[in-house]
Amino acid sequence: MALLEISSLGKSIGKAEILQGINLKAERGEILGLIGPTGSGKTTLLRLVNLLDEPSSGSILFDGREVSGRPERELLAARRRMAMVFQKPVMFKASVEENVSYGLRMRGRVDAMGGRERIKEALAAVGLSGYESRDANTLSGGETQRIALARALILQPDLLLLDEPTANLDPGSAASIDSLLRNLAGSRTAVILATHNMQQCRKLARRVAVLQEGRLVAMGKSEEITLPW
Amino acid sequence: MEEIYSGLLRALELIAARDPQVVEITFRSFFISLSSAFLAGIICIPLGGIIELHQFWGKRALINLIQTFYSLPTVTVGLLVFLLISRSGPLGDLNLLFSPAGMIFGQAVLVSPIMIGLTITALAGVSSPIRDTARSLGATDMQIIITVIKEARVAVMAAVLLGFGRALSEVGVAMMIGGNIRGYTRVLTTAIALETSMGNLELSMALGIILISISLAINLLLNRFQGR
Numbered sequence: 001m002a003l004l005e006i007s008s009l010g011k012s013i014g015k016a017e018i019l020q021g022i023n024l025k026a027e028r029g030e031i032l033g034l035i036g037p038t039g040s041g042k043t044t045l046l047r048l049v050n051l052l053d054e055p056s057s058g059s060i061l062f063d064g065r066e067v068s069g070r071p072e073r074e075l076l077a078a079r080r081r082m083a084m085v086f087q088k089p090v091m092f093k094a095s096v097e098e099n100v101s102y103g104l105r106m107r108g109r110v111d112a113m114g115g116r117e118r119i120k121e122a123l124a125a126v127g128l129s130g131y132e133s134r135d136a137n138t139l140s141g142g143e144t145q146r147i148a149l150a151r152a153l154i155l156q157p158d159l160l161l162l163d164e165p166t167a168n169l170d171p172g173s174a175a176s177i178d179s180l181l182r183n184l185a186g187s188r189t190a191v192i193l194a195t196h197n198m199q200q201c202r203k204l205a206r207r208v209a210v211l212q213e214g215r216l217v218a219m220g221k222s223e224e225i226t227l228p229w
Numbered sequence: 230m231e232e233i234y235s236g237l238l239r240a241l242e243l244i245a246a247r248d249p250q251v252v253e254i255t256f257r258s259f260f261i262s263l264s265s266a267f268l269a270g271i272i273c274i275p276l277g278g279i280i281e282l283h284q285f286w287g288k289r290a291l292i293n294l295i296q297t298f299y300s301l302p303t304v305t306v307g308l309l310v311f312l313l314i315s316r317s318g319p320l321g322d323l324n325l326l327f328s329p330a331g332m333i334f335g336q337a338v339l340v341s342p343i344m345i346g347l348t349i350t351a352l353a354g355v356s357s358p359i360r361d362t363a364r365s366l367g368a369t370d371m372q373i374i375i376t377v378i379k380e381a382r383v384a385v386m387a388a389v390l391l392g393f394g395r396a397l398s399e400v401g402v403a404m405m406i407g408g409n410i411r412g413y414t415r416v417l418t419t420a421i422a423l424e425t426s427m428g429n430l431e432l433s434m435a436l437g438i439i440l441i442s443i444s445l446a447i448n449l450l451l452n453r454f455q456g457r
Contacts (some may be wrong), residue, residue: 151366
């Protein structure tokens with residue numbers, strides 16, 4: 001059974017149809033590439049999957065359970081098994097350590113899960129060891145992106161949603177993030193990687209879904225997909 | 230003019246000599262107004278958060294109503310609170326009338342619209358990506374409200390300080406609910422009103438200088454918080 005199964009998903013805002021009839025599956029241990037030009041609906045789709053917005057139509061099955069349109073208590077339980085890194089991540093007005101441990105603290109699990117050690121590990125994984133006490137709002141764009149990734153990874157989510165995670169990074173940092181993501185392949189985590197970079201998709205994702213103007217126009221193995229634009 | 234000048238000198242002497250009556254009234258004013266600002270803060274800040282972070286029918290109208298209450302005459306609030314806590318009122322059994330506790334309650338009611346309204350404004354200034362990030366990282370509704378309040382802490386603190394300033398400088402509630410009882414409910418504003426009417430201008434001016442100084446200090450604190 002797929003970890004995530006989306007059927008006929010649609011999202012409209014007013015009369016504008018942002019997404020229409022999206023069907024998609026993601027398995028544990030898989031990195032699924034979601035590629036499309038700016039404005040194709042990638043971010044909207046990730047927000048719907050992360051249960052931040054409500055779809056206008058269709059269903060989202062997460063680990064075999066329908067989660068769209070459910071009460072907030074159920075949405076929260078599902079959301080707590082996911083993590084999302086936004087395209088332009090924001091930091092709370094606090095230290096890097098507090099930012100990275102935010103999700104654990106919201107779950108009341110910092111001490112129970114060896115919080116300090118995990119924070120160190122997460123920062124090391126994104127190449128920012130020793131940044132714990134830094135003010136998170138004084139970091140560069142690339143560092144902010146990596147802290148946002150550490151903040152998501154520390155939660156060891158079942159489903160990791162990444163919206164252009166390397167868009168603000170220099171080539172060296174982007175390569176280290178790519179190798180980190182590659183390590184997630186085959187783990188218990190499913191990753192949906194939204195990007196407009198086909199090269200990155202081919203490097204990391206086994207399958208690629210192509211979005212254009214809110215519709216899924218192609219789906220298949222990354223090496224077999226050719227972009228329609 | 231000479232009377233004002235000599236009165237001012239005498240007032241400064243009273244302050245410099247730490248006149249027991251001046252000190253006592255000043256401390257009582259501080260205690261009552263700080264308590265009312267604190268009481269209003271612990272209720273109004275979360276309430277402002279709930280209003281700002283939820284969508285519901287009539288939200289805009291409610292915010293407009295709250296903002297209208299910013300300039301509610303203090304005597305009107307005094308009358309309302311008087312009716313609530315007088316012996317025959319719904320809270321009459323609490324014996325709050327003509328007591329510092331009653332004044333704290335009354336002033337808290339008075340400053341509540343300002344605190345709720347300014348909290349809403351402060352939280353509206355926190356970008357929606359912050360809320361989305363908190364929600365995405367598994368925060369509950371209440372945890373999101375606390376996170377957003379922490380993000381807007383400077384502006385929220387300014388709301389509390391403004392509430393404290395309004396409580397300290399109002400006279401209607403203090404007079405109607407406290408009764409201006411010497412040594413018990415007499416505060417800076419009610420004492421100034423009484424001493425002036427009795428022709429005791431030196432004491433009035435001394436208390437007035439203290440009141441203005443406190444207002445100035447609050448303003449300086451506000452500016453400091455806001456980084457100006």
